[in-house]
Amino acid sequence: MTTSPLTPPPGYDDRDGYIWLDNEMQEWREANVHVLTHGLHYGGSVFEGERVYDGEIFKLREHTERLIKSAAYLDMVVPYSLDELMDASREVVEANNIVNGYVRPLAWRGPEAMGIAAQACKIHVAIACWEWPKYFFPKGGEGVGLALKTSQWRRCDPRTMPVQAKAAGIYAVGTMAKHEADRAGYDDALMLDVHGRVAESSGANLFVVKDGKIKTPVPECFLNGITRQTVIGLARELGYSVEEGIIMPDDLKSVDEIFLTGTAAEIAAVSKIDDVVNIPIGPVTLKLQEAYHALVRRKTAAAA
Ligand SMILES: Cc1ncc(COP(=O)(O)O)c(C=O)c1O
Structure with a gap:
């Protein structure tokens, strides 16, 4: 997609590709949530940030374990096993042909309840990935701190x-x-x-x-x-x-x-x-x- 200097680049909701959402590979633009999602109102959401180097997710197991633990700290049970989440992460990287990039798993409380108590909320999981250069590039190395x-x-x-x-x-x-x-x-x-x-x-x-x-x-x-x-x-x-x-x-x-x-x-x-x-x-x-x-x-x- 080309953009002119007057057109802002597309947001993260407007891209080609696939996002793994609740055990299905969804078209990128269809991977949406409702505005009355509990996690959006009360902060019931945990995520990960992983990097893909040469087609492989670095420390995938450690990141996936942390996602599950982060959810547990917030009294949320992720409804997938460690292996299922690791497989899904690899699948989404492959589906989007990402060789060097970033992976963003996310788990959150759904819209089944509103109010502080969230026991009735379903825990949803999504995994997205995209190409992303170094966070501070070109600073932080190459002579510029x-x-x-x-x-x-x-x-x-x-x-x-x-x-x-x-x-x-x-x-x-x-x-x-x-x-x-x-x-x-x-x-x-x-x-x-x-x-x-x-x-x-x-x-x-x-x-x-x-x-x-x-x-x-x-x-x-x-x-x-x-x-x-x-x-x-x-x-x-x-x-x-x-x-x-x-x-x-x-x-x-x-x-x-x-x-x-x-x-x-x-x-x-x-x-x-x-x-x-x-x-x-x-x-x-x-x-x-x-x-x-x-x-x-x-x-x-x-x-x-
Ligand atoms: C606030 C904060 N501290 C530290 C880190 C570094 O964590 P990690 O090395 O696991 O990416 C991150 C990045 O995830 C962060 O967001």
Whole structure:
């Protein structure tokens, strides 16, 4: 589909392709919900974000397990098994001919009830996929680091929300923080937790490097990302020391490198935070980017 500069590009509801919806492969434009869907009104919705590299979904099992767990945190039972969901994810990638792209599974409460109680609501599941470049591209690598603005919004107390659930409701605050950063001309928000400690960005985990040692906040108030866990393992395999601990905003002034990790963001270098941090992209970040890239594309590397 071609668009002129005056025509906005089609939205996510207006594309060719297929979406797996409640165990059926639906035409993309037919995969709709009713406006009185419970999940839309009361935040009863959980999702995943996965990447396809060279035709294979990276860490599909871990993401699918997390989807089921996220639903369980919200007292929702996904009506498909882990294997059924993994098969459906692969099917939808194949149906849309996605070789390198992004997969978005979603589970939500349907329109069978209205009001806080949702026991009568059916749990629906959809899986969509599309081609999607790196989240911050071309920033975060290639010599240009990201600029983060500390948000007025904080990651929530784990007693307020089940923070390990990838629950749509939690993202309302991420969107507000991201908008605040966008308006100020920054690439993303740096979010602190309720105690004022460094937490993460609006959609990715954060690491710092000082004197060759890597440190990352303990995921008490935010999602313990699958990429975060992968990068911790990779870094240790490469011989780096990785500590999980408290990072205060003031500590950022004296670190050598900062980077974000996430399925969408992959490993993205940070160069600026507010007006207090201005650092180049460093060697540890570059090394980890290279190692991560090799890991996610290991299938291709093995075939070469
Ligand atoms: C708020 C938030 N934190 C962290 C992450 C990183 O998680 P993962 O590495 O599992 O994609 C994400 C992305 O899903 C996110 O949205």
